Amino acid sequence: MFTILFWILSLLMLGSAVAVVLLRDPVSSAMCLVLSFLALAGLYITLDAFFIGIIQILVYAGAVMVLFLFIIMLLDLKAEVRRKFNLAALAGGSLVLGGFAILLTQVVKSLPSAAYPFPALAPGVPSDAVGVGTALFSGFNLPLQIIGVLLLVSTVGVVVLSRRTLR
Amino acid sequence: MLTLGHYLLVSGLLFATGLGGVLLRRNIIVIFMGLELMLNAANLSLVAFARHGAVSAGLPDYNAQVLVFFIITVAAAEVAVGLAIIVALYRQRQTAHVEDLNQLKF
Numbered sequence: 001m002f003t004i005l006f007w008i009l010s011l012l013m014l015g016s017a018v019a020v021v022l023l024r025d026p027v028s029s030a031m032c033l034v035l036s037f038l039a040l041a042g043l044y045i046t047l048d049a050f051f052i053g054i055i056q057i058l059v060y061a062g063a064v065m066v067l068f069l070f071i072i073m074l075l076d077l078k079a080e081v082r083r084k085f086n087l088a089a090l091a092g093g094s095l096v097l098g099g100f101a102i103l104l105t106q107v108v109k110s111l112p113s114a115a116y117p118f119p120a121l122a123p124g125v126p127s128d129a130v131g132v133g134t135a136l137f138s139g140f141n142l143p144l145q146i147i148g149v150l151l152l153v154s155t156v157g158v159v160v161l162s163r164r165t166l167r
Numbered sequence: 168m169l170t171l172g173h174y175l176l177v178s179g180l181l182f183a184t185g186l187g188g189v190l191l192r193r194n195i196i197v198i199f200m201g202l203e204l205m206l207n208a209a210n211l212s213l214v215a216f217a218r219h220g221a222v223s224a225g226l227p228d229y230n231a232q233v234l235v236f237f238i239i240t241v242a243a244a245e246v247a248v249g250l251a252i253i254v255a256l257y258r259q260r261q262t263a264h265v266e267d268l269n270q271l272k273f
Contacts, residue, residue, distance in 0.1 A: 002169060003169055006169055010173075010177040013177070013181065014177065014181060014184065017204055018184055020184075020197070020200055020201070020204065021184060021187055021188040021191065021192065026194060026197060029196075029200060033200050033203065036207075037207065040211060043174075043211060044211075044214050046169075048227060049214045049218070049235075051232070052214055052235050052239075055236065055239055056210075059240075059243055060203075060207070060243075063243060064203070064242070067247065067250055068196070068199075071196065071253065072196060074254065075253075075254070075263060077194070077196065077263055089190070090191070092190075093187060093190035097186060100182075100183050101179070101180070104175075104180075105176070108175050108176055108179070109172075111171075113219070114172035114175060115170055115172060116171070117168040117169065117170055118170070118218050118219060119219075119225070120225065121226070121227070122225025122226065125225065125226060128227065128229070131226060131232075132229050132232050135230060135232075136236065140233050140237075147237060147240050147241070150241065151240065151244055154245075154248050157248055157251070158248055158251040161248070161251040161252060161254075161255050162251050162254060162255065
């Protein structure tokens with residue numbers, strides 16, 4: 001059952017990610033990005049990472065995308081007018097992307113452990129919020145504090161940046 | 168049967184899509200969205216590796232999930248600061264088109 005779910009969710013995610021790149025109206029790009037993030041949260045849940053999936057929905061599909069849409073509305077961005085097509089940039093971009101995709105399939109194919117199915121989880125495993133929380137507050141306590149300071153600094157930085165006159 | 172390779176391939180394709188958005192688009196907000204796609208591709212491969220690392224006790228490798236948690240937190244802070252910079256830039260230059268923002272170009 002997870003196999004069907006995996007294919008549906010990954011096709012949805014990749015399709016809406018392509019739509020983000022191809023659509024010219026920034027608002028529809030942002031809505032497709034929300035869809036992509038929701039499908040990605042579903043993929044996390046197929047990997048038994050329930051906590052990360054819920055964090056993905058709350059932080060990315062919720063807070064970050066509201067911020068994006070708010071800024072798009074604030075700047076009143078219109079759909080991009082078609083400008084002169086830069087052929088060299090297009091060729092270079094597709095060359096880089098094609099090379100990357102070929103390299104990626106080669107690497108995944110040559111990885112021996114990538115061909116095995118995932119090992120079974122032990123029955124009666126505690127909720128993964130317990131596991132992540134225990135790791136976070138025991139082994140990763142110092143990084144957690146530093147992340148807290150980083151959030152404070154970025155909040156103060158945003159307030160300074162969005163003042164009317166920058167000094 | 169799903170393997171690690173499936174997830175790595177999907178994550179790599181998502182990364183390539185985001186990179187394509189950064190390379191091909193000229194709207195600075197959409198370039199930023201491409202950056203977010205690339206960050207999420209890295210997160211997906213980390214979560215897949217965490218599930219793959221369930222060997223001894225039948226538990227996923229929670230260290231990778233903690234790393235994903237940190238990446239999501241830092242990405243949220245990065246989005247806030249980046250969008251504030253974009254708004255400040257828009258106030259100065261009245262444009263969100265990267266080809267019009269060439270003041271630093273030599």
